[in-house]
Amino acid sequence: MSDKTNKGKVLERDGFIFLGNSIRTTNKDEMNGEGGIPQLWDDFYQNKVLDTIPNKKDSKILAVYTDYETDENGVYTFALGTEVDNNETLNGLEMIEIPEGKYIVFTTKRGPIPDVIVETWQEIWRWSEEYERAYQTDFELYDERAKDPNNSQVDIYISVK
Numbered sequence: 001m002s003d004k005t006n007k008g009k010v011l012e013r014d015g016f017i018f019l020g021n022s023i024r025t026t027n028k029d030e031m032n033g034e035g036g037i038p039q040l041w042d043d044f045y046q047n048k049v050l051d052t053i054p055n056k057k058d059s060k061i062l063a064v065y066t067d068y069e070t071d072e073n074g075v076y077t078f079a080l081g082t083e084v085d086n087n088e089t090l091n092g093l094e095m096i097e098i099p100e101g102k103y104i105v106f107t108t109k110r111g112p113i114p115d116v117i118v119e120t121w122q123e124i125w126r127w128s129e130e131y132e133r134a135y136q137t138d139f140e141l142y143d144e145r146a147k148d149p150n151n152s153q154v155d156i157y158i159s160v161k
Helices: 027-031 037-046 115-126
Strands: 006-013 016-025 061-066 076-084 094-098 101-107 137-142 155-160
Touching: 016 027, 016 037, 016 061, 037 076, 061 094, 076 094, 094 137, 101 115, 115 155
Parallel strands: none
Antiparallel strands: 006 101, 016 076, 016 094, 061 076, 061 137, 101 155, 137 155
16 A cells, blocks of 8 residues: 555545444644543543443444534534444444435545544645535445554545535
8 A cells, every 4th residue: 555545536435323432522622732632542442431332333433533623723523433233222322313314535644643634634634626515424445454453544534516
């Protein structure tokens, strides 16, 4: 794989149900070290949240960005969890309905998380093409390629109009 991020084709994705924990944050707070995303990740692993989620479709972890106030400069909801077969909630987990939509998939290069994630999001923020970001729901997909936190590869789905 090259050192550049790989932006795949536009695809339509069916809607699905997500179950997990969430916070409200901004990119400015996250970049200034005042955000809550690192703590949410720590809590996710320390409390083995994935193990507590009922009716999981699989063991993939999803990091969801939704409820955008405006665009990448505004407040949004960040959530960690997984796709489930139904909307049964448990232990205060939040259910988010991800609508069907059109996405462009960015694949990070291999490397340590969060380095490859931050680098790819910076590319997404600079990215402009024939598709306009929808700021509906975006998500990162952590599958078997992300098992080693020092040598991971992640797909980032960006909703477009």
